[in-house]
Amino acid sequence: MFDLNGKRALVTGASGGIGREIAKALSAAGASVALSGTRVGALEDTAKEIGKDCPILPCNLSNLDEVDKLVPAAEEALGGLDILVNNAGMTRDNIFMRMKNEEWDEVIAVNLTAAFHLSRAVLRGMMKQRFGRIINVSSVVGVMGNPGQGNYAASKAGIIGMGKALAHEVASRNITVNAIAPGFIASAMTDELNDKQREGILGTIPAGRLGTAAEVAACAVFLASDAAGYVTGHTLNVNGGMAMI
Amino acid sequence: MSDIADRVRKIVVEHLNVDAEKVTEKASFIDDLGADSLDQVELVMAFEEEFSVEIPDDAAEQIQTFGDAVSFLEKAVG
Numbered sequence: 001m002f003d004l005n006g007k008r009a010l011v012t013g014a015s016g017g018i019g020r021e022i023a024k025a026l027s028a029a030g031a032s033v034a035l036s037g038t039r040v041g042a043l044e045d046t047a048k049e050i051g052k053d054c055p056i057l058p059c060n061l062s063n064l065d066e067v068d069k070l071v072p073a074a075e076e077a078l079g080g081l082d083i084l085v086n087n088a089g090m091t092r093d094n095i096f097m098r099m100k101n102e103e104w105d106e107v108i109a110v111n112l113t114a115a116f117h118l119s120r121a122v123l124r125g126m127m128k129q130r131f132g133r134i135i136n137v138s139s140v141v142g143v144m145g146n147p148g149q150g151n152y153a154a155s156k157a158g159i160i161g162m163g164k165a166l167a168h169e170v171a172s173r174n175i176t177v178n179a180i181a182p183g184f185i186a187s188a189m190t191d192e193l194n195d196k197q198r199e200g201i202l203g204t205i206p207a208g209r210l211g212t213a214a215e216v217a218a219c220a221v222f223l224a225s226d227a228a229g230y231v232t233g234h235t236l237n238v239n240g241g242m243a244m245i
Numbered sequence: 246m247s248d249i250a251d252r253v254r255k256i257v258v259e260h261l262n263v264d265a266e267k268v269t270e271k272a273s274f275i276d277d278l279g280a281d282s283l284d285q286v287e288l289v290m291a292f293e294e295e296f297s298v299e300i301p302d303d304a305a306e307q308i309q310t311f312g313d314a315v316s317f318l319e320k321a322v323g
Contacts, residue, residue, distance in 0.1 A: 127283075127290070
């Protein structure tokens with residue numbers, strides 16, 4: 001149903017849990033996928049899991065010179081780009097009264113500014129070919145807020161607003177821009193929670209369990225597909241009912 | 246009319262879907278020919294491709310009319 005054969009995708013943060021699943025799912029649906037991230041070894045592992053020839057494009061998203069080379073590199077490797085998944089993200093948690101300027105700046109740079117640069121860079125090709133899918137991975141935290149994550153929440157709310165503005169601009173060119181806002185997803189990070197913390201979290205989730213990265217990736221496949229051509233400026237909440245908005 | 250003007254007019258007519266006689270020297274892409282700001286960006290992209298030149302953003306912003314485009318490209322290509 002969601003056929004991506006012939007489509008070319010760039011996924012940032014493809015070494016991490018959700019990014020890796022998104023890359024795998026896009027590839028399984030038929031897309032050629034370029035993998036970006038900071039850890040080359042982890043990207044190679046992702047490529048191995050995919051089992052196809054995936055260009056590996058290491059990039060430090062806090063360095064704008066590197067960021068601005070990423071899209072041209074992906075377009076060259078794949079012969080163009082149809083799908084951009086801005087998935088890479090980082091946290092530097094601290095309460096407001098203790099948050100350092102650098103902690104604020106670094107998170108905004110990687111989670112929001114890099115996504116802006118990459119989105120701007122793919123537009124030229126997508127406008128010409130009259131097809132494009134930009135998918136921004138946000139977070140339930142961007143919608144609801146979370147103590148200790150003022151910088152992260154701002155960046156994740158920021159990409160929702162940024163994407164909506166862009167969705168207005170390019171809708172007439174058959175380019176859609178959407179966000180996915182995952183809730184608590186099982187990952188290396190959630191594995192470290194103790195039983196009490198885990199219970200506390202699960203109590204806020206009507207589904208009574210954590211989500212899986214594959215459940216987030218499935219949404220990316222849908223939004224990337226032709227089937228989602230009339231869906232733009234939307235935020236798909238994938239949170240087990242934790243926030244019904 | 247120069248060859249450059251003819252090529253520019255062809256692009257404008259095709260892209261904005263307007264009659265060639267409306268594309269006069271003073272015709273503003275936005276005010277007279279129904280372009281929006283994204284069309285204007287796309288026109289500049291099309292000019293760049295047709296004439297194999299790079300039009301920097303600040304120059305692109307100055308290109309408001311058909312005449313502006315022709316005179317810029319005559320200088321750039323010329």
